Amino acid sequence: xxxxxxxxxxxxxxxxxxxxxxxxxxxxxxLRYLWTQLTSMRTALILLFALALAAIPGSLxxxxxxxxxxxxxxxxxxxxxxxxxxxxxLFNVYSSPWFAxxxxxxxxxxxxxxxxxxxxxxxxxxxxxxxxxxNLVRLPAYARADISSGNxxxxxxxxxxxxxxxYRVDTHTxxxxxxxxxxxxxxxxxxxxxxxxxxxGVAIGxxxxxxxxxVVIVGQGFSNNLTQYDDxxxxxxxxxxxxxxxSVTVKDFEVRFETGPVQRGAARLFRANVEVTDRPGAAPRxxxxxxxxxxxxxxxxxxxxxxxxxxxVTVKDAQGNVAFSGPVVMxxxxxxxxxxxxxxxxxxxPERLAFEALFLPTAVLNDQGPQSIFPDALNPALFANVWYGxxxxxxxxxxxxxxxxxxxxxxxxQSDGQPVRIAxxxxxxxxxxxxxxxxxxxxxxxxVKLQIGDTPxxxxxxxxxxxxxxxxxxxxxxxxxxxxxxxxxxxADHKVLEVGALDRADARAGLTDDVAExxxxxxxTPEDVSAT
Amino acid sequence: MRYEYYSNVALVSxxxxxxxxxxxxxxxxxxxxxxxxxGETEPELVDVAAExxxxxxxxxxxxxxxxxxxxxxxxxxxxxxxxxxxxxMGVALTIIGFLLSVAxxxxxxxxxxxxxxxxxxxxxxxxxxxxxxxxxxLLWRTGMRWLGLPVTLLAAVGNGLAVTVFYVAVAPLVPAxxxxxxxxxxxxxxxxxxxxxxxxxxxILYLIKKRAEDRGDVRGYLERLPSSRKxxxxxxxxxxxxxxxxxxxxxxxxxxAEYAWGRYWGWDPKETWALVTWVxxxxxxxxxxxxGWRGTRAAVIAIIGLTSFxxxxxxxxxxxxGLHSYAGI
Numbered sequence: 033x034x035x036x037x038x039x040x041x042x043x044x045x046x047x048x049x050x051x052x053x054x055x056x057x058x059x060x061x062x063l064r065y066l067w068t069q070l071t072s073m074r075t076a077l078i079l080l081f082a083l084a085l086a087a088i089p090g091s092l093x094x095x096x097x098x099x100x101x102x103x104x105x106x107x108x109x110x111x112x113x114x115x116x117x118x119x120x121x122l123f124n125v126y127s128s129p130w131f132a133x134x135x136x137x138x139x140x141x142x143x144x145x146x147x148x149x150x151x152x153x154x155x156x157x158x159x160x161x162x163x164x165x166x167n168l169v170r171l172p173a174y175a176r177a178d179i180s181s182g183n184x185x186x187x188x189x190x191x192x193x194x195x196x197x198x199y200r201v202d203t204h205t206x207x208x209x210x211x212x213x214x215x216x217x218x219x220x221x222x223x224x225x226x227x228x229x230x231x232x233g234v235a236i237g238x239x240x241x242x243x244x245x246x247v248v249i250v251g252q253g254f255s256n257n258l259t260q261y262d263d264x265x266x267x268x269x270x271x272x273x274x275x276x277x278x279s280v281t282v283k284d285f286e287v288r289f290e291t292g293p294v295q296r297g298a299a300r301l302f303r304a305n306v307e308v309t310d311r312p313g314a315a316p317r318x319x320x321x322x323x324x325x326x327x328x329x330x331x332x333x334x335x336x337x338x339x340x341x342x343x344x345v346t347v348k349d350a351q352g353n354v355a356f357s358g359p360v361v362m363x364x365x366x367x368x369x370x371x372x373x374x375x376x377x378x379x380x381x382p383e384r385l386a387f388e389a390l391f392l393p394t395a396v397l398n399d400q401g402p403q404s405i406f407p408d409a410l411n412p413a414l415f416a417n418v419w420y421g422x423x424x425x426x427x428x429x430x431x432x433x434x435x436x437x438x439x440x441x442x443x444x445x446q447s448d449g450q451p452v453r454i455a456x457x458x459x460x461x462x463x464x465x466x467x468x469x470x471x472x473x474x475x476x477x478x479x480v481k482l483q484i485g486d487t488p489x490x491x492x493x494x495x496x497x498x499x500x501x502x503x504x505x506x507x508x509x510x511x512x513x514x515x516x517x518x519x520x521x522x523x524a525d526h527k528v529l530e531v532g533a534l535d536r537a538d539a540r541a542g543l544t545d546d547v548a549e550x551x552x553x554x555x556x557t558p559e560d561v562s563a564t
Numbered sequence: 565m566r567y568e569y570y571s572n573v574a575l576v577s578x579x580x581x582x583x584x585x586x587x588x589x590x591x592x593x594x595x596x597x598x599x600x601x602x603g604e605t606e607p608e609l610v611d612v613a614a615e616x617x618x619x620x621x622x623x624x625x626x627x628x629x630x631x632x633x634x635x636x637x638x639x640x641x642x643x644x645x646x647x648x649x650x651x652x653m654g655v656a657l658t659i660i661g662f663l664l665s666v667a668x669x670x671x672x673x674x675x676x677x678x679x680x681x682x683x684x685x686x687x688x689x690x691x692x693x694x695x696x697x698x699x700x701x702l703l704w705r706t707g708m709r710w711l712g713l714p715v716t717l718l719a720a721v722g723n724g725l726a727v728t729v730f731y732v733a734v735a736p737l738v739p740a741x742x743x744x745x746x747x748x749x750x751x752x753x754x755x756x757x758x759x760x761x762x763x764x765x766x767x768i769l770y771l772i773k774k775r776a777e778d779r780g781d782v783r784g785y786l787e788r789l790p791s792s793r794k795x796x797x798x799x800x801x802x803x804x805x806x807x808x809x810x811x812x813x814x815x816x817x818x819x820x821a822e823y824a825w826g827r828y829w830g831w832d833p834k835e836t837w838a839l840v841t842w843v844x845x846x847x848x849x850x851x852x853x854x855x856g857w858r859g860t861r862a863a864v865i866a867i868i869g870l871t872s873f874x875x876x877x878x879x880x881x882x883x884x885x886g887l888h889s890y891a892g893i
Contacts, residue, residue, distance in 0.1 A: 073854045077847055084843040084872075091833035091884065098831065126831050234829075243827070294733040302739050323739040324824045335826035483826040490828065497815045504808040508849075 070137070071144035079138040086134050090125030093117060097124065139231060146224050153217050160202050161211035164516040168532030171516075173547040177529045177555035178522060186529060190517045190554050199515065207518035216537060219506020226500035233493030242266035242274070243485030248282050249342050249359050250304075250478045255279035256332065261484070274486075276330035281307040281316075285478050287339065289408045297367060297407050304336055304480050321482075331486060338481030340364045341371050343391045343414050344474040349380035350467055356380075359477050362391045363434050368404040369393050374436040375416065375471070384423050385469055387416040387454075388436050391476070402455070414473045416454045418444035418464060444468060512536040513543070517554070529555050568734045571671035575689060575727050578664035582696075582720035585657035589713040592650035595643060597784035654712050655703065661716075662696045665723060669693055676734045681750040682741060684881050688726040692719050694758035708798075710789050714765040725878075745820035752813040757873060759806035760845075764870030766799035767863040774860060796859065800852060803866055807845050814838050833884045837876035844869040 069075055094102035103123045107114030121128030168174055179186055190208045191201045199210035244264035248254045256275050258264060288301035304321040310330055321327055327334040342359035349355040355377035362373030375387040394406035395413035402415050421441035431437060444452045446465060454462055454471065461472030515533040522528035531551045535543050669689050673680040680686040699715040702708045737746070774792040776782045789795060817838065822828040829835060848865040851857035 073850060074857075077850050077854060077857065080843050080847040080850065084840045084847070087836050087840050087843075090831055091836040091880070095831060290735065292735070295735040298735065299738050300736060322742075324743040324820075326823060326826065333826065337826055485826060487822075487828070490822065493828075494819070497811075497818075501808055501812050501815065504811060508804045508808060 067144065070141050073145075076138070076141050076145065079134060079141060082134050083138060086125070086131050089122055093122050093125070095123060095125065097127070135231075139228060142224055143228065146221060146228075149217075150221055153221060156217070157214065161200055161209040161514060164204060164207040164209050164518055165532070168516055168518060168530045171532035171534050173533045173543045175531045175548045175551035177531075177551045179519070179527050179529050179555045186519055186554055187517065190550075193550070193553065194515060194517075206520065207516060210515045210517075211512070213510050213512025213536065215506050216510040216512050217507070219503040219508075219510060222503030223500050223507055224503075226496040226503060229496035230493045230500065233489035233491075233496060236489030236492065237267075237487040238489075239267040239269045240274075241485065241487040241489070242270045243483065243487075245337065245481055245483045247340075247361055247479050247481050248280070249361065250282050250285045250480065253279055253281035254482060254484075256484060276332050277311050278329045278332070279309045279312075280327075280329070280334060280482070281309075282480055283307055283318075285339065285480055287408065287478065289406070299407075302336060302339065333485055333487075335483040335485075336480055337483045340479050340481075341369060341391050341393060341409065341412075341476055342479050343389070343412070343476045345375050345387075345389075345414070346461075346472045346474055347375060347377040347380065347385055347387075347469065348471075349377065349385065349469045350383065351381060353381070355385065355469070357474075359479075360389070361433070361479050362389065366404075367407060369407045370404045373434055376433075376436070377469075378424060380469060381423065383420045383468065384441075385464075386419045386421075386436050386438075386441060387471065388419070389414055389416040391415075409476060412458055412476055414454075414456045416456075416471070418452050418454065418468070418471075420444055420468055515547070515550070517550075567671045567675035571668045571675055572727065574664045574671060575668035575723060578661045578668060579720055579724045579727060581657050581661035581664060582716050582723060585654045585661055586713060586716040586720055588650050588654035588657055589716055592647055592654060593713060593785040595647045595650055596788060651709055651712070654716065655709065658696065658712065658716055658719075659700065661719065662693070662700060665689060665693050665696070665719075672734070676736075678737065679747055679750075681746070681754070682735075682737050683730070683732050684877070685726050685730040685732055687750065687754060687877075688722055688730055691754045691757050691761075692722040692726070694754055695719065695722070695761050698758060698762055710769075710785070711762075711765065714769065715762075718761060718765065740824045743820060743823060745816055745823065749813060749816040749820055752809055752816060756806040756809035756813055757877070759802045759809070760841075760870055760873050763799045763802035763806060764867055764873075766795055766802065767866040767870075770795040770799055770863045771860065771867075774863075792859075796863065799863070799866060803845060803848060803869075807842075807849060810838075810842055810845065814842055833880045834876065837872060837880055841869055841872045841876055844872055 094106050096103045106123075107118065110117075117123060121130065125131055165171070187203060187206075187208050191203050191210075194201050194208065194210040197212070199212040200214070201208060201210045242264065243266075244261035246254050246261050254260055256278050258272055258275070283305045285305075286301060286303045287299070290296055290298040290300055302323050306319050306321050306327070307316045308319050308327065308329055309316045319327055321334065321336045323336055326336075340361070340363060342361045344357075344359045346357040347355045356375065356379070360373055360375050362371035364371050369392075371391040371393075373389050373391065375389050377385040390402065392402055392404035392411075392413050392415070393409040394404050394411050395415075396403055396405050396411075402413070419436065419438055419441040424440060444464060444466070446452055452465060456462065456471070456473040458473055458475055461470055463470045513533060513535050515531065518530045518532075519527050520530065529551060531547050531554075533543060533547045669680055669686075672686060672689070676682070676686075681690060696715060696719050699708075699711055702711065769789060770792050773782070773786055773789050773795055776786045777792050790798075814835075817835070818828040821830065821832075821835075844865060848862055848869055851862040851865055
């Protein structure tokens with residue numbers, strides 16, 4: 033910051049000297065030398081640029097935390113480069129040790145710079161304006177005016193006038209010394225200290241916070257315990273008992289898409305009507321959950337961050353018994369909600385059945401096969417391949433519900449050896465060849481993806497940010513200035529009023545004008561107004 | 565639909581008019597090569613920094629404009645009048661272009677029934693209105709016509725890119741943009757972006773002027789620029805204005821992200837580059853108060869900062885997929 037006092041140019045002045053004396057200084061001197069180096073402005077500058085540079089690769093190389101799929105694609109496409117990138121943490125830039133090293137060093141340097149300056153500023157707060165210099169004419173702005181000898185109280189008026197302009201004023205026998213703009217350094221310090229608090233807020237959020245997502249089929253509910261999350265991450269100090277025991281039922285979900293010629297298919301409305309029960313036994317309340325309008329339940333925030341389709345399917349086995357019936361959540365692959373998933377009927381007998389399925393909300397068949405051409409469900413259809421195999425022993429091992437592990441299964445084929453391909457519209461059902469069973473598309477429902485989380489440090493960071501911006505404005509826009517006014521004897525019985533001033537920060541306009549104006553105001557007879 | 569059509573007509577015309585204004589200013593620069601500014605007075609823009617004067621009392625006097633002494637006695641009043649003529653022409657054209665682009669933005673808002681900041685195209689045309697508006701105010705208040713050429717160039721290129729590359733037809737907003745932070749975040753971004761751009765242009769002019777001064781070879785148009793020290797100060801004022809506002813822009817974006825996406829910071833490419841830009845300008849402000857970094861180095865940092873701002877705006881939207889790409893482009 034362009035502060036009144038800039039950081040010591042330690043690297044320049046004390047650097048070589050310290051180096052020459054290093055053998056005599058011992059390890060303490062060495063440490064002190066290192067500390068001076070670290071807290072010098074030059075190091076701060078270098079660290080700032082290092083931070084800017086280090087942040088860049090994370091925006092160009094896919095990041096594991098944001099899109100793990102793209103990271104694995106990246107590694108597969110580049111067999112040599114990928115593992116090297118992985119090793120040096122380019123897929124996790126913002127949690128990598130070298131990135132942390134830069135910003136931690138920067139904050140250490142910042143603290144090391146601020147603490148002494150706070151002490152200096154504490155003294156400056158009580159400091160009086162410096163004594164009037166002998167030669168006011170040597171100051172950057174200077175004005176002079178003759179005043180009549182009867183004008184006795186000119187110094188008092190000068191002091192009053194300056195006090196009105198928020199100067200700190202000292203009256204001496206023949207002069208007035210004044211200074212203003214102490215808030216500049218205060219703003220500067222507030223800004224830098226606030227940055228530390230922003231980081232503290234972030235750290236609290238990382239340590240104590242948690243965030244997870246859960247896919248909830250419309251009509252069903254979510255209750256806040258770990259088993260209900262699809263993915264979950266929490267800070268080191270988070271405890272499972274921190275989860276508030278609320279539950280949310282998604283009553284219905286409205287979606288609207290652009291049907292006009294411009295941006296056809298773009299989302300226009302997402303709105304979920306939900307029923308919230310704050311804790312077991314509490315009376316449920318109705319709420320509306322929208323993008324940009326999260327729910328706050330018992331200190332936890334619930335966001336609506338995604339949606340998709342779940343076709344309702346009934347699978348019957350070879351014996352005619354229902355082996356599976358219900359909605360199957362499928363994952364959207366593109367903007368038109370081409371959705372991929374797996375229908376599994378492990379209880380089908382004598383052989384279990386499974387389907388690799390594609391749900392298309394607005395299906396068309398063209399050269400490239402079945403495709404969805406609009407995100408809303410205008411012409412929904414389900415396409416599937418069929419797999420069968422001997423019943424599997426229940427292992428209790430979790431498996432991916434969205435994809436089919438074909439180990440131990442064989443694909444159902446027609447007599448000509450081609451795989452059986454099923455295409456179903458809502459209400460359609462087909463019998464599988466060889467009497468393997470049947471599958472029917474009963475309908476479809478939507479699902480919503482809820483993000484449930486709590487980031488406890490946010491209020492700290494937010495308040496700190498507000499202080500940071502306010503401090504920044506003070507440190508950039510407050511303009512410290514010193515003004516001295518002296519009355520001395522002139523020719524005959526006349527007296528001469530001298531006004532001298534200097535600005536202590538860059539980018540201040542009008543110093544000369546202000547000084548001339550002050551001289552004129554005090555003398556009422558401006559005589560010689562020079563900018564010198 | 566009609567509003568949209570007229571908006572496009574106005575914007576395309578503004579590109580043409582800005583381009584003409586740029587040619588007029590270029591002609592002004594070219595004509596000025598043969599004319600010395602002897603006798604003309606330079607408007608007082610900013611005080612030369614106090615500390616510098618304090619340190620070196622000898623520089624307290626108003627600086628003589630370099631080159632004045634070498635005034636060519638053979639300069640004809642006719643060529644001087646031509647400089648003036650081209651300059652006025654440039655300003656007149658700039659005003660027409662400005663009115664056209666204001667009309668373009670307003671009609672766009674009418675066509676869309678909302679604030680016209682929903683996509684890159686709309687953001688660019690708004691930012692260009694701000695940039696040219698700031699320039700016209702400066703011109704009116706302080707007579708900075710020397711900014712004409714770079715500003716009209718920027719406006720012609722900016723609006724030109726907008727109507728060709730960034731153009732998207734009027735459409736409503738996606739749900740993620742339905743928020744009061746849409747207005748706050750984007751207005752702050754547009755204003756600070758405009759100030760970064762003006763500051764960056766100043767920094768480029770500073771480097772050019774400084775080089776000429778160091779060589780002792782200030783001729784032609786460069787003579788008409790204020791001293792490099794003054795350009796540096798004006799650049800600083802713009803960037804010092806833009807920086808807190810940019811801080812606010814990023815903070816407002818974080819607050820909005822917390823509402824819309826459920827996390828205040830997710831290292832989305834746009835967020836990352838906003839931070840990179842912020843850090844670079846923080847470096848600029850620090851450099852200005854560090855011995856050995858003032859002047860040329862600080863100006864280079866300011867230009868790097870502007871580059872990063874533009875990359876964040878154009879490059880990230882077009883090259884990298886992230887959460888900020890939502891409006892077709």
